[in-house]
Amino acid sequence: MRILVTGGAGFIGSHLCERLVKEGNDILCLDNFYTGRKENIDHLLDSHRFELIRHDVIEPVLLEVDRIYNLACPASPVHYQYNPVKTIKTSVMGMINMLGLAKRVKARILQASTSEVYGDPLVHPQSEEYWGNVNPIGLRSCYDEGKRVAETLMMDYHRQNAVDIRIIRIFNTYGPRMALNDGRVVSNFIVQALRNEDITVYGDGSQTRSFCFVDDLVEGMLRLMNCDGITGPMNMGNPTETSILEFATRIISLTGSSSRIVFKPLPSDDPKQRQPDITFARKTLGWEPATDIDAGLKKTINYFSRILASNA
Ligand code: NAD
Ligand code: UDP
Numbered sequence: 433m434r435i436l437v438t439g440g441a442g443f444i445g446s447h448l449c450e451r452l453v454k455e456g457n458d459i460l461c462l463d464n465f466y467t468g469r470k471e472n473i474d475h476l477l478d479s480h481r482f483e484l485i486r487h488d489v490i491e492p493v494l495l496e497v498d499r500i501y502n503l504a505c506p507a508s509p510v511h512y513q514y515n516p517v518k519t520i521k522t523s524v525m526g527m528i529n530m531l532g533l534a535k536r537v538k539a540r541i542l543q544a545s546t547s548e549v550y551g552d553p554l555v556h557p558q559s560e561e562y563w564g565n566v567n568p569i570g571l572r573s574c575y576d577e578g579k580r581v582a583e584t585l586m587m588d589y590h591r592q593n594a595v596d597i598r599i600i601r602i603f604n605t606y607g608p609r610m611a612l613n614d615g616r617v618v619s620n621f622i623v624q625a626l627r628n629e630d631i632t633v634y635g636d637g638s639q640t641r642s643f644c645f646v647d648d649l650v651e652g653m654l655r656l657m658n659c660d661g662i663t664g665p666m667n668m669g670n671p672t673e674t675s676i677l678e679f680a681t682r683i684i685s686l687t688g689s690s691s692r693i694v695f696k697p698l699p700s701d702d703p704k705q706r707q708p709d710i711t712f713a714r715k716t717l718g719w720e721p722a723t724d725i726d727a728g729l730k731k732t733i734n735y736f737s738r739i740l741a742s743n744a
Contacts, residue, residue, distance in 0.1 A: 436460045438489050439503030441468030443610045447646050448501060449473060453481050460495060464488040467506045472609050489526030500541040502530045510615030516574035523578030531589040542598040542657050543586050545665060548576045549601060552703045559709035560665050570701040590663060598656050603669025603708045607646030608735035621680055622736050625689035635698030637677025640705045644670035645728030648721040655717040662716055669708035670721040686729055
């Protein structure tokens with residue numbers, strides 16, 4: 433199949449492109465390199481099955497494809513808050529452009545939505561039926577509300593124009609190829625630990641997250657895309673929940689670091705708890721994460737060790 437992956441040079445997108453190329457598909461990787469990097473896809477450039485397009489999804493694009501995975505959007509709070517107007521344009525105008533393309537060429541389209549549509553959730557764990565608790569005017573709104581509008585657009589193009597859609601709500605995902613300067617907790621803690629620098633826990637560290645290894649997520653994305661008759665939204669993540677303070681301790685122990693934990697102010701609207709209810713994915717796709725957190729973290733730590741050594 434001919435498959436378009438927007439945001440394909442980013443962390444998740446590069447793993448997705450790699451897997452799709454391996455399975456014998458022709459990939460068009462579209463990226464504006466805001467947070468994506470050529471290093472993430474260097475190893476794919478020699479394949480005749482892989483093509484790279486530098487393009488911004490807020491501008492329309494004319495292509496002929498069978499499937500679209502729409503991942504273009506910065507995912508780290510540091511990056512999506514750097515230019516919030518651009519972030520919301522990316523989610524909304526990018527979604528309209530990709531849905532217009534899907535409609536014209538009759539392609540199936542999967543949108544990378546997020547657990548952030550649940551905001552600071554009052555229901556725990558979060559299932560797909562929960563409508564969320566999102567601040568519409570805060571610092572995270574450009575991302576959260578952008579992704580919520582993108583879901584609305586997906587559903588309306590589906591109802592109004594019969595576009596074949598899949599919505600996946602991704603919970604915190606980690607793994608090799610996260611950027612060194614990404615700013616999210618996994619890369620921050622690992623890089624700080626490997627450099628024996630202070631580990632920066634925001635707030636008192638009692639807030640929770642549930643971390644999913646990237647290979648597991650990509651497997652789930654493929655299963656949802658290839659499954660007939662399900663639009664989603666569908667949660668995908670690892671239900672194993674941990675507090676950020678426990679997580680810092682785990683990284684110190686896995687890296688054997690001499691880092692100390694220091695506490696920094698909690699960013700505004702930082703969700704207090706987050707854990708996916710993945711019953712829907714389990715029942716319909718037979719999907720659940722297969723990678724144990726320590727095994728996934730070890731692979732990620734090895735990756736960052738190599739990057740730091742090559743930058744030294
Ligand atoms: P990332 O920042 O590594 O990747 C995003 C990619 O999109 C980058 O390559 C970036 O250059 C590209 N991009 C950004 N704006 C663009 C634009 N206007 N036009 C074209 N390309 C653009 O982030 P990621 O972690 O790989 O996330 C990928 C997708 O998954 C995002 O849509 C994100 O919202 C979603 N998601 C990720 C997580 C997670 O934990 N990683 C959780 C929930 C949702
Ligand atoms: N966090 C932290 N130290 C860091 C980076 C993040 O304590 O150096 C916290 C952050 O406040 C949040 C959690 O870790 O409570 C996850 O943050 P991340 O930015 O990875 O993702 P998100 O908040 O979008 O889930």
